[in-house]
Structures are given as structure tokens and as C-alpha cells.
Amino acid sequence: MAEESEGRVRSDAGRTRRRGAALEEAILRAAADELTGSGYAGLTMDKVAARAGTNKNALYRRWPNRLALGIAAYKHLATTVQPPDTGTLRGDVLEWLRQANRYWSSPLGAILRELLAAAGGTPELLARLQESSADATAAPWLTILGRAVARGEAPPEALHPRVATVAMVLLRNEFVVRAVPAAPDEVLVEIVDEVYLPLVRGRGEPPA
Incomplete structure (x- = not known):
């Protein structure tokens, strides 16, 4: 039990140390994974928070709702593609x-x-x-x-x-x-x- 409790403390401490850009990146990566796995219909703040190892308050401080988070996650997924150059x-x-x-x-x-x-x-x-x-x-x-x-x-x-x-x-x-x-x-x-x-x-x- 002591080892299990210590593990939880370490885990919780690890979560609290992740702030700013590092936490935002983790949330966006989690949201992007949810989008690719379940689509926007399956995206929830609870699932993203759990996957990112944080709480919903951390999400709502950055994005006011599920749609805003979904758009940010899509932008995280999207890549810039160069236009073709076929010669004509x-x-x-x-x-x-x-x-x-x-x-x-x-x-x-x-x-x-x-x-x-x-x-x-x-x-x-x-x-x-x-x-x-x-x-x-x-x-x-x-x-x-x-x-x-x-x-x-x-x-x-x-x-x-x-x-x-x-x-x-x-x-x-x-x-x-x-x-x-x-x-x-x-x-x-x-x-x-x-x-x-x-x-x-x-x-x-x-x-x-």
C-alpha cells in the first residue's frame, strides 16, 4: 500500500510540474488522438483530460468548450502542404x-x-x-x-x-x-x- 501510495504521489507530482507550453502540448496531443480515434462526435473534455493526465479545469482555462478544443486539435494535426510544380x-x-x-x-x-x-x-x-x-x-x-x-x-x-x-x-x-x-x-x-x-x-x- 505504501508503494502504491508513493506511486500516486509521484504521479500527481509529475502532473503538477507540467505547466504552460508543456501541458498545452500534452492536451493538444491527447485531443488530436481522440479526434483521430473517435472523430469529433467522440471527443469529450473528460476523455481528453484523462488521456492528457490532467483535469478538465486545465482544458477550460485554455479552450471555452469542446468545439474550440477540437479546432485547436485539428490545427495541431494538419500539416502544411506545398503546392505542386508540374511546369504548367x-x-x-x-x-x-x-x-x-x-x-x-x-x-x-x-x-x-x-x-x-x-x-x-x-x-x-x-x-x-x-x-x-x-x-x-x-x-x-x-x-x-x-x-x-x-x-x-x-x-x-x-x-x-x-x-x-x-x-x-x-x-x-x-x-x-x-x-x-x-x-x-x-x-x-x-x-x-x-x-x-x-x-x-x-x-x-x-x-x-
């Missing part, structure tokens, strides 16, 4: 859309879809989640277009965030309107050939 604008855009399409239907994409649905009525959290998504920022699209401009495939006027992200917006619309985890490849080709490339290439033309 069409090849880059099509491959980037295909990567996004595969991601949306992946296990991590399923978590993202759950979180987006849960954050639907919470603009602040929704914005935070969208900012963390690999496909939500204009930066990789501007990189792709910047290369195309340097190659002479697109006019400099195309380097605008709203123009750059049109293809991704259209792909997301497919997910939302059709309520499917992935779009057929022919849809991606159509987005690129019928909308994106004509829009980009037409930016340098004078208005009629």
Missing part, C-alpha cells in the same frame, strides 16, 4: 484540386467536415477553422499563379486572391451542394478548363 498552370491547378479532393475524403478531411458542421453557427470559430485549413488560404494559389506569370502563361493582373482561389471555391461548392466527400475527376477538369483558365487568361485583356 493547368497541371498545377488540376493537381492542387485533386489533392484537395483526396484530402476532403480522407480521415482527416472527415474530421474537418465534422468541425465545419459543428462550427456552422459560430462565425468566430468557423473563421478560425477555415484559416487553419490547408486549402483555405490564397497563398499556395498565388504561388501557382506567380509561377504561371513568370512563365508567360498568365498576365500579372491575375495575381489577385479572389481570382487565385476561384477553383477551390467552386470545388467546395460541389462538396456543400452535393453533400459528398469527393467530386468526380471530370468535375475538376471542367472547373479548370471551363472556368479557371479562361478567367485567369482573360484578366489581361482590355474590357470590351
